[in-house]
Amino acid sequence: MSQSELLVSSWCKNAKSLPADYIMPPEKRVTDFTVSKEIPVLDLEHEAGPGRSALIQQIIKASQEFGLFQVINHGVSDELMHETMSLYEEFFNLPVDDQEKLFSDDFFSSVRLYTSGYNYANEDFHLWKDTLKHLTHPLEDVVQGWPDKPSRYREVMTKYSVEVNKMTTRILDLICEGLGLEEGFFRGEMTKGIGMVINNYPPCPEPDLAMGIHPHCDPYILTIIQQQVYGLQIKKKEQWIGVEPIPNAFVIMIPYQLQVISNDKLRSCEHRGVTNSSTARISIVTFCGPSKDCEIGPAKEHVSASNPPRFKKYKYLDFQINYLHQLSKKNLCNETALGPYLL
Ligand SMILES: O=C(O)CCC(=O)C(=O)O
Numbered sequence: 507m508s509q510s511e512l513l514v515s516s517w518c519k520n521a522k523s524l525p526a527d528y529i530m531p532p533e534k535r536v537t538d539f540t541v542s543k544e545i546p547v548l549d550l551e552h553e554a555g556p557g558r559s560a561l562i563q564q565i566i567k568a569s570q571e572f573g574l575f576q577v578i579n580h581g582v583s584d585e586l587m588h589e590t591m592s593l594y595e596e597f598f599n600l601p602v603d604d605q606e607k608l609f610s611d612d613f614f615s616s617v618r619l620y621t622s623g624y625n626y627a628n629e630d631f632h633l634w635k636d637t638l639k640h641l642t643h644p645l646e647d648v649v650q651g652w653p654d655k656p657s658r659y660r661e662v663m664t665k666y667s668v669e670v671n672k673m674t675t676r677i678l679d680l681i682c683e684g685l686g687l688e689e690g691f692f693r694g695e696m697t698k699g700i701g702m703v704i705n706n707y708p709p710c711p712e713p714d715l716a717m718g719i720h721p722h723c724d725p726y727i728l729t730i731i732q733q734q735v736y737g738l739q740i741k742k743k744e745q746w747i748g749v750e751p752i753p754n755a756f757v758i759m760i761p762y763q764l765q766v767i768s769n770d771k772l773r774s775c776e777h778r779g780v781t782n783s784s785t786a787r788i789s790i791v792t793f794c795g796p797s798k799d800c801e802i803g804p805a806k807e808h809v810s811a812s813n814p815p816r817f818k819k820y821k822y823l824d825f826q827i828n829y830l831h832q833l834s835k836k837n838l839c840n841e842t843a844l845g846p847y848l849l
């Protein structure tokens with residue numbers, strides 16, 4: 507069997523039930539949750555003008571309470587968002603032969619198509635998803651490695667990553683101001699590791715027994731998600747709540763590095779992906795993280811005699827290595843990802 511024949515999308519159309527190795531043990535299954543209307547939807551149009559400081563406060567409050575918010579009027583056009591979603595619908599329907607050459611087991615590979623989680627061969631239970639991952643920065647160095655099918659792939663992705671990165675910079679500047687950090691704190695080495703993770707969750711015959719993506723927090727500085735079908739859930743006060751897809755909005759998520767830099771003021775968002783039986787779901791995830799050698803630790807503005815540092819300083823590469831190690835031991839949670847750096 508070729509590796510790409512492992513892709514869920516390549517065999518699931520005829521599946522009437524879940525193969526045994528896709529059935530989650532009862533404690534890992536999706537149980538009760540509510541789709542929440544309380545997750546803030548923030549209007550980035552207020553960035554310039556008298557509403558700026560209110561917007562910044564809303565961003566910080568949402569990042570403390572939920573570790574997540576949605577944004578509208580963000581400057582990325584509806585057409586481009588739509589064009590990018592249809593590009594990926596086509597990509598995940600390409601013949602298996604076209605996908606074979608993109609398959610890779612190497613987590614650090616600059617382009618990688620894979621199925622399920624971090625390490626398929628080592629998993630007790632597989633996830634109901636296929637994923638394409640690649641870097642988008644520096645564009646001129648990485649474009650040549652991107653998929654060349656559908657034929658417009660590189661053109662559309664170049665436009666999308668430029669526009670999404672502009673929005674990301676604006677949001678990080680607002681967070682910077684809200685946290686009282688020096689101007690430009692998140693520019694430069696803090697945000698050089700930029701790329702995409704595109705997840706495809708095909709319709710699943712038994713969604714109650716399956717999992718799309720296990721609960722986790724992201725390792726980056728900021729995560730930006732485009733979704734149009736429901737399936738993303740976040741954990742708040744031990745309750746799972748669903749994030750409602752809003753047309754043309756982006757979901758903005760707080761990962762571990764912002765929790766550390768803010769010395770626990772912002773919380774990293776624990777989230778998971780669930781499946782459904784009727785509609786394929788694609789999530790287009792842009793991640794923005796530090797360069798490998800970047801040093802991370804609580805910012806001086808968030809440390810004082812009455813608020814001592816809660817984390818040691820570390821090099822981002824060390825964090826990534828520990829994160830992967832924990833992922834492969836299947837026990838990733840806040841304690842294990844941040845554990846080695848807790849003071
Ligand atoms: O599918 C989603 O909405 C979330 C995906 C995700 O959490 C990830 O790729 O890290």
Ligand SMILES: [Fe+2]
Nearest residue numbers: 722723724777
């Ligand atoms: Fe994630």
